[in-house]
Amino acid sequence: MSDLKSIECDLCIIGSGLAGMAAALFAAARGLSVVQMGHTGEIIFASGLLDLLGVHPVSEKRLWSDPWAAIDALVRDIPHHPYARLKKEDIKAAFDEILAFLEETGLTYHRNIDRNTGVLTSLGTVKTTYAVPHTMWKGVRALKEKSDCLIVDIRGLKGFSGRQIVAAFENEWSHLRSARISFPDSDHLNEMYTEHMANALLLPYNREKLAGVVQPLVKESSIVGLPAILGLYQTHEVISHLEELVGIPIFEIPTIPPSVPGLRLKEAFERGLRLKGVQYFSLTRALQVRQTAAGHFETQIGRDVVEHIVDSRGVILASGRFIGGGLHADRTHIRETILDSRGHLINQAGLAIDDAFRPLADSGGPAFESLFAAGSILAHNDWKRVKCGAGLAIATAFGAVNAFVRLCR
Amino acid sequence: MLIIGGGATGTGIARDLALRGVRCILVEQGDINAGTSGANHGLLHSGARYVSSDQGSAIECREEGALLKQMAPQCIDDAGGLFVAVEGDDEKYVAEFPHLCSECGIPVKELDLKEARELEPVLSDKLIAAYAVNDASIDPFKLSLENIAQAQELGCTLLRFTKVIGFEKKNNKIQATHLQDTVTGEKIIIDANQVVNASGAWAGEVAALAGVKIDIICSKGSLLVTHNRITDRVVNRLRASANADILVPGGTVSILGTTSIRIENLNQVYPTVEEVDAMVGEAVKMIPALENARFIRAYAGVRPLVGSRTASDDRNVSRSFALIDHTDDGLENFVSISGGKLTTYRLMAEKTADLVCGHLGVSKPCLTRTEPLPETQPGKWTQPGLAPKLWMQKHEPEDILLCECEMVPKSVVDSIVDAIRKQDGQPDLKAISLRSRIGKGACQGTFCGVRVTAYLFDQGELTFDQCLAGLREFLGKRWHGQYPTLWDKQLVQSELLEALYCGLFGLEL
Numbered sequence: 072m073s074d075l076k077s078i079e080c081d082l083c084i085i086g087s088g089l090a091g092m093a094a095a096l097f098a099a100a101r102g103l104s105v106v107q108m109g110h111t112g113e114i115i116f117a118s119g120l121l122d123l124l125g126v127h128p129v130s131e132k133r134l135w136s137d138p139w140a141a142i143d144a145l146v147r148d149i150p151h152h153p154y155a156r157l158k159k160e161d162i163k164a165a166f167d168e169i170l171a172f173l174e175e176t177g178l179t180y181h182r183n184i185d186r187n188t189g190v191l192t193s194l195g196t197v198k199t200t201y202a203v204p205h206t207m208w209k210g211v212r213a214l215k216e217k218s219d220c221l222i223v224d225i226r227g228l229k230g231f232s233g234r235q236i237v238a239a240f241e242n243e244w245s246h247l248r249s250a251r252i253s254f255p256d257s258d259h260l261n262e263m264y265t266e267h268m269a270n271a272l273l274l275p276y277n278r279e280k281l282a283g284v285v286q287p288l289v290k291e292s293s294i295v296g297l298p299a300i301l302g303l304y305q306t307h308e309v310i311s312h313l314e315e316l317v318g319i320p321i322f323e324i325p326t327i328p329p330s331v332p333g334l335r336l337k338e339a340f341e342r343g344l345r346l347k348g349v350q351y352f353s354l355t356r357a358l359q360v361r362q363t364a365a366g367h368f369e370t371q372i373g374r375d376v377v378e379h380i381v382d383s384r385g386v387i388l389a390s391g392r393f394i395g396g397g398l399h400a401d402r403t404h405i406r407e408t409i410l411d412s413r414g415h416l417i418n419q420a421g422l423a424i425d426d427a428f429r430p431l432a433d434s435g436g437p438a439f440e441s442l443f444a445a446g447s448i449l450a451h452n453d454w455k456r457v458k459c460g461a462g463l464a465i466a467t468a469f470g471a472v473n474a475f476v477r478l479c480r
Numbered sequence: 481m482l483i484i485g486g487g488a489t490g491t492g493i494a495r496d497l498a499l500r501g502v503r504c505i506l507v508e509q510g511d512i513n514a515g516t517s518g519a520n521h522g523l524l525h526s527g528a529r530y531v532s533s534d535q536g537s538a539i540e541c542r543e544e545g546a547l548l549k550q551m552a553p554q555c556i557d558d559a560g561g562l563f564v565a566v567e568g569d570d571e572k573y574v575a576e577f578p579h580l581c582s583e584c585g586i587p588v589k590e591l592d593l594k595e596a597r598e599l600e601p602v603l604s605d606k607l608i609a610a611y612a613v614n615d616a617s618i619d620p621f622k623l624s625l626e627n628i629a630q631a632q633e634l635g636c637t638l639l640r641f642t643k644v645i646g647f648e649k650k651n652n653k654i655q656a657t658h659l660q661d662t663v664t665g666e667k668i669i670i671d672a673n674q675v676v677n678a679s680g681a682w683a684g685e686v687a688a689l690a691g692v693k694i695d696i697i698c699s700k701g702s703l704l705v706t707h708n709r710i711t712d713r714v715v716n717r718l719r720a721s722a723n724a725d726i727l728v729p730g731g732t733v734s735i736l737g738t739t740s741i742r743i744e745n746l747n748q749v750y751p752t753v754e755e756v757d758a759m760v761g762e763a764v765k766m767i768p769a770l771e772n773a774r775f776i777r778a779y780a781g782v783r784p785l786v787g788s789r790t791a792s793d794d795r796n797v798s799r800s801f802a803l804i805d806h807t808d809d810g811l812e813n814f815v816s817i818s819g820g821k822l823t824t825y826r827l828m829a830e831k832t833a834d835l836v837c838g839h840l841g842v843s844k845p846c847l848t849r850t851e852p853l854p855e856t857q858p859g860k861w862t863q864p865g866l867a868p869k870l871w872m873q874k875h876e877p878e879d880i881l882l883c884e885c886e887m888v889p890k891s892v893v894d895s896i897v898d899a900i901r902k903q904d905g906q907p908d909l910k911a912i913s914l915r916s917r918i919g920k921g922a923c924q925g926t927f928c929g930v931r932v933t934a935y936l937f938d939q940g941e942l943t944f945d946q947c948l949a950g951l952r953e954f955l956g957k958r959w960h961g962q963y964p965t966l967w968d969k970q971l972v973q974s975e976l977l978e979a980l981y982c983g984l985f986g987l988e989l
C-alpha cells in the first residue's frame with residue numbers, strides 16, 4: 072500500500088448524491104481543493120424537484136404553503152432536526168448558490184421564494200415542493216389555472232397513464248384530456264424507457280417526428296404535458312424546439328425511476344464541478360478513513376481494492392442512508408458503513424451531530440475535529456415524510472462546508 | 481345451502497356439494513383465502529410431523545396427502561421431505577421416530593448424513609440423524625381458487641366481501657342469515673335450508689351469532705419468506721414441534737416457520753420483530769445459511785384449535801378437525817366445521833357434506849375421492865416461478881412485464897381481471913395480487929404497484945378513488961409483512977418504496 076501516492080487536498084467528500092454534490096460546489100466556491108468520490112445514490116432516482124419543507128407535523132399531515140414558516144414550526148417541535156442547526160438566511164443562501172450554479176450549467180430552476188409549489192405527478196397526486204425544473208414549471212401554472220390541457224402518454228412506458236391523471240381531476244379540471252402515442256420509430260419496441268427516449272430527443276430529427284405525432288392531437292388544448300423525457304440534457308433547446316413545432320407550451324411530468332430529471336441533475340453537477348476543479352472519482356468507494364498523527368485524514372478509495380489514498384484536512388460524510396449505502400442494518404444493529412461505529416454515536420435514524428455538523432462520539436463531543444456529515448445520513452431528518460429531501464442535502468452541505476472553512480481560518 | 485367462509489374448507493365443501501348436485505351460496509367476508517388458508521406454510525404433510533404427538537392426525541395426513549397428489553397435482557410440488565436432527569436435539573425422539581412412522585404406515589427412509597447433505601448441501605454439518613419422507617408443498621391459493629371455480633361452474637354462487645352479521649332463529653332452526661357487504665355496507669338476507677359454518681378460527685364468533693358456544697383456542701403462527709429457494713425439499717427439524725422447525729419450498733422461494741402464540745383478537749394478526757428474530761435464530765441451527773439469507777417478508781395466520789383451553793402448548797392440541805352438529809345445541813340446520821389442516825381439507829369437506837346431505841335427505845355419494853380437481857385459469861398465477869416460465873416459453877414480445885421481480889406479464893393480469901369479473905368482483909390491485917405473485921417479490925410493490933395501477937386505468941378498470949385507496953391498501957398490507965424483515969437489502973428496498981410513494985407522490989397525505 073505504501074507505493075500508492077497520496078492525493079492531497081483540503082477537503083475529501085464521500086458521496087455523490089445531492090448532499091455530496093452540493094458540498095463539493097460550496098467548497099470549490101470557497102477556494103478549497105476538493106476530492107470527491109461516490110456511486111450514484113438516490114439522486115438518479117429522485118424526481119428532480121427540490122423540496123425545502125412541505126409537511127409538519129407528520130402525524131397531522133399538515134401541508135404548508137410557506138416553507139419558511141414551516142421550518143420555524145419544525146425546528147420548534149424537533150430541536151434535533153438538522154435544519155435547527157442553520158439560520159434561515161443560510162438555508163436561503165444555500166439555495167441561491169445551488170440554483171445559480173445549476174442555471175450556469177443549463178439546468179434552470181424556478182420557484183416562488185416564499186411559497187411552496189404544487190406539481191402534478193404521474194400518479195395523479197399533487198406534490199408539494201419548492202424549486203421546480205424549468206421543464207415542469209409551465210405545468211405548475213396549468214394545474215393552478217386548470218387550463219385546457221392535454222396529457223400525452225406513451226405506448227410501452229410502464230407506470231404512466233394519462234387516463235389515470237385525467238381521472239384524478241375528474242371533478243375539478245374539466246379541460247384536462249389525455250391521449251396515447253407511439254414514440255417515433257419505436258414500432259419494433261414493446262417497452263419504452265425514459266432514458267432512451269430522452270436521449271433520442273437530443274436529435275432535432277426525432278423532435279420533429281414526435282411533434283408530428285403530438286400536434287394533430289392538440290385541438291383546442293393550450294398546453295401539453297408529457298412524461299419527463301424531453302432531452303437528457305439541453306432541455307431549453309429540446310423544449311423550445313418542440314414548442315415551436317407543436318405551437319403551444321409543453322411541460323414535463325415527473326415519473327417513477329429511472330428518472331430523467333435525476334440524471335440531468337447528476338450530469339449537470341458532474342460537468343459543472345469538473346470546471347470548478349473538483350477532482351471526482353466516479354464508481355469509487357471510500358474503503359477506509361483514518362486520522363493521521365498530524366490530524367489529517369487518510370481516506371483509502373477504490374472500486375474493490377485500494378486504488379488511491381486521499382490525504383485531506385477535512386472529510387465530509389455525505390454517504391446517504393440505506394439506499395446510498397451510508398448506513399447499513401443487519402438483523403440487530405444499524406451502523407455507519409465507512410468509519411464503523413468507532414468513536415461516534417450512531418442512533419437508529421442516522422448520525423447525531425453538533426452545531427458544526429460534526430458527528431458525535433459517545434462522549435457527546437465531536438468524534439473528530441474536522442469530520443463533518445451532510446445530507447440524508449443525518450439523524451432526525453425524516454425527509455420522505457416532511458418533504459425536505461433536497462433542501463436538507465443542500466442546506467446541511469452548506470452548513471458543513473462553512474463550518475470547515477471557519478475551522479481552517 | 482349457505483356456506484360461511486371462503487377458505488380451503490369452505491371452498492372444498494362448496495365443490496363437494498356442487499358435485500353432489502346441491503345448490504349452495506358461499507359467503508366470505510374478505511376475498512378467497514382471506515383467513516388462515518391464505519396464511520399458512522403450504523406443507524402437504526406426509527404425516528410424519530404428528531407421529532409422536534397425534535397418531536390419528538398422522539394417519540389422516542398420510543391418506544389425504546397421497547390422495548391429493550393424485551386428485552390435484554396442479555396445486556402440488558411433490559418435492560419430498562427430510563427430517564433432520566442436529567447436535568443437542570432430543571435423541572430419544574430421534575430414536576423413536578422411524579418406529580412411530582411405521583406404526584402409522586408412513587413411509588420413511590433413513591439417510592446417512594453424507595447423503596442427506598448431498599441432497600441438501602445447506603444442511604448443518606452438525607447433523608446427527610436424517611430421514612426422507614413423502615412431504616410435499618401445496619399452493620393454497622390455487623387450491624381454493626380451483627375448488628370454488630368448479631363449484632361455480634356447477635351452479636354455486638360466490639359472494640365475496642360479504643360478512644355474516646347475525647341470524648334469525650325460529651322453531652329450532654336458523655330462519656334467515658343477515659349479511660353485510662363489507663365494501664358498500666349494504667345489507668342482505670339469505671334464507672337457506674342449511675347453514676354450514678366453515679369460518680375456521682372465526683367459527684366461535686359466527687356460532688355465537690347463532691347463540692351457540694364453540695370452544696376454540698386461537699394460536700398465531702408467523703412465517704418468513706426468503707428471496708430465493710433455499711432447499712429443493714421440505715426440511716423438518718426432527719424433534720417435538722417447536723419454533724422455526726420447518727422450511728417449505730414454494731416455487732422460487734422458501735418459507736420458514738413457524739411460531740405459536742395464543743391470541744384473542746383475530747383481526748390484528750401480524751408477525752412481529754421478536755418472532756422473526758427468534759425464528760431466524762433457531763432455524764440457523766438446522767440451516768446455517770439462513771443467517772445471511774435475504775428475507776423479503778413475513779406473514780402470520782391463526783390456527784383454530786378446537787378443544788379445551790387447558791393445554792399448555794397449543795401445538796399439542798389435536799389438529800384433527802371438529803365437525804359439530806348443532807342439533808344438540810337446539811339448532812337443527814346449523815353445522816360447524818373447524819380445526820384440522822390444509823392437508824385434510826378434502827376430508828373435512830367430505831364429512832361436512834355427508835352430514836348436511838343427511839339433513840337434506842340427499843343420498844348422492846362424495847365424488848372428490850375419485851374426481852380430479854379440474855385445472856382452470858384463475859388459480860394458476862399464484863405459484864412462485866410459474867408466470868416467468870410460461871412467459872418465457874411462449875414469449876410474445878408485446879406481452880410486457882408489469883411485475884419484474886416475479887415476471888408477471890400483462891397477459892396474466894388480463895386473465896386475472898377476466899376471472900375476477902366473472903366472479904362479479906372489482907379487479908383492483910389487492911384482488912390481483914391475491915391471485916398472482918404481484919407485490920410478492922423483492923420490490924414488495926415499489927414498482928409493480930404503480931405499473932399495475934396505471935395499466936388497470938388504461939384498461940378502464942378503475943376510478944381514481946379506487947386507485948389511490950387500492951394502492952394504499954395494497955402497500956399497507958405489504959408493509960405488515962415487511963416491517964419485521966427490515967434489515968440489509970430489504971431495508972434498502974423499503975426505503976426506496978417510501979421515497980417514491982411518500983417522498984415523491986405524497987400518497988400518505
Ligand SMILES: Cc1cc2nc3c(=O)[nH]c(=O)nc-3n(C[C@H](O)[C@H](O)[C@H](O)COP(=O)(O)OP(=O)(O)OC[C@H]3O[C@@H](n4cnc5c(N)ncnc54)[C@H](O)[C@@H]3O)c2cc1C
Nearest residue numbers: 086087088090110112113122357390391395446447460461
Ligand atoms: C425515489 C426518490 C424520489 C425522490 N424525490 C425527491 C423529491 O421529489 N424532492 C426532493 O427534494 N428529494 C427527492 N429525493 C431525495 C433527494 O434527491 C436526495 O437524494 C436525498 O435527500 C439524499 O441525498 P444524499 O446526498 O444525502 O444521499 P444519497 O443521494 O443517497 O447519496 C449518497 C452517496 O454516497 C455514496 N456512498 C455511500 N457509501 C459510500 C462509500 N463508502 N464511499 C463513497 N461513496 C459512498 C453513494 O454512492 C451516493 O453517491 C428522492 C429520492 C428518491 C430515492
Ligand SMILES: Cc1cc2nc3c(=O)[nH]c(=O)nc-3n(C[C@H](O)[C@H](O)[C@H](O)COP(=O)(O)OP(=O)(O)OC[C@H]3O[C@@H](n4cnc5c(N)ncnc54)[C@H](O)[C@@H]3O)c2cc1C
Nearest residue numbers: 485487488489509515516517520521523644680701822823
Ligand atoms: C401458521 C400456520 C401454518 C400452517 N401450516 C399448515 C401446513 O403447512 N399444512 C397444513 O396442512 N395446514 C397448515 N396450517 C393449517 C391450515 O392452514 C388451516 O387449518 C386451514 O387453512 C383452515 O382452513 P379453513 O377454511 O377452515 O379456515 P380459513 O381459511 O380461516 O377460512 C375461514 C374463512 O371464513 C371467513 N369468515 C370468518 N368470519 C366470517 C363471517 N362472519 N362471515 C363471512 N366469512 C367469515 C374468513 O374470512 C376466512 O376466509 C397452518 C396454519 C397456520 C396458522
